[in-house]
Amino acid sequence: MRIKTIASFIEKANVCVDVGSDHAYLSLLLVENNKSNIVYNIEKNPQPLQNSINNTKQYSNKIFNILSDGFKSFDNSIDIDYCVIAGMGATTIIEILSKCLNNVKYYIICANNGYDKLREWIKNNKFKIYNETTILENNIYYEIICFSKLKGKKLIFKKDIEFGIRKIKKLDKYYIDKLKAELLKKDYESLKEKNKNLYKKCKRIERYIEKYGTY
Ligand SMILES: C[S@@+](CC[C@H](N)C(=O)[O-])C[C@H]1O[C@@H](n2cnc3c(N)ncnc32)[C@H](O)[C@@H]1O
Numbered sequence: 001m002r003i004k005t006i007a008s009f010i011e012k013a014n015v016c017v018d019v020g021s022d023h024a025y026l027s028l029l030l031v032e033n034n035k036s037n038i039v040y041n042i043e044k045n046p047q048p049l050q051n052s053i054n055n056t057k058q059y060s061n062k063i064f065n066i067l068s069d070g071f072k073s074f075d076n077s078i079d080i081d082y083c084v085i086a087g088m089g090a091t092t093i094i095e096i097l098s099k100c101l102n103n104v105k106y107y108i109i110c111a112n113n114g115y116d117k118l119r120e121w122i123k124n125n126k127f128k129i130y131n132e133t134t135i136l137e138n139n140i141y142y143e144i145i146c147f148s149k150l151k152g153k154k155l156i157f158k159k160d161i162e163f164g165i166r167k168i169k170k171l172d173k174y175y176i177d178k179l180k181a182e183l184l185k186k187d188y189e190s191l192k193e194k195n196k197n198l199y200k201k202c203k204r205i206e207r208y209i210e211k212y213g214t215y
Helices: 002-008 025-032 046-055 090-098 115-124 158-163 175-186 188-194 196-212
Strands: 013-019 036-043 063-067 080-088 104-111 128-137 140-148
Touching: 002 025, 002 080, 002 104, 002 128, 002 140, 013 025, 025 036, 025 046, 025 063, 036 046, 046 063, 080 090, 090 104, 090 115, 104 115, 115 140, 115 158, 128 175, 140 175, 175 188, 175 196, 188 196
Parallel strands: 013 036, 013 080, 036 063, 080 104
Antiparallel strands: 104 140, 128 140
């Protein structure tokens, strides 16, 4: 579901890079559906790299598997249409993004957590967000964030960083469900004394849901 949705955001690419490719499912979808001429799978760990190599043997002229910690051992003269990073925490993703010296048109990021941290990095680095989509996979909600310098909307306000840009988020069908699930999990009234910051955050989520969703 996550990987298929990410693939659905990619069209007519010459070069795509999937950082942390593991089984290489994304590269297979992209090449088999003629969405990208070339895909580079970047893997930091030898075993997942071996998974990538085993699964992509029949496309050895289109899919290239590279052992590298992020972009450290990747040729930085290669122009990239889409850079995908999925299935990692925001801190790792930001570390990888910060060290990328390639010319990249579009980034598609599906983190496991820390979406506000990511949006802050996107704002600080003067990118614009052009799409955000929430999906539910194995009972976990994920937000896919697409950003670029070429198109999209700037993050301006604090609330843009916390909740995403409203004009984009209002098209994101499952975002309110994700927020509701977050509140349910937290039993936030009990946080009032124990963790004031988290309590305040829950209150902001509650107000957002009241304003934009049906409770
Ligand atoms: C949980 S898997 C995600 C696989 C796939 N991208 C997905 O979303 O289903 C994370 C993968 O990222 C790789 N990884 C973690 N940090 C990395 C880094 N700095 N550079 C390259 N790969 C990394 C891990 O070895 C692992 O195979």
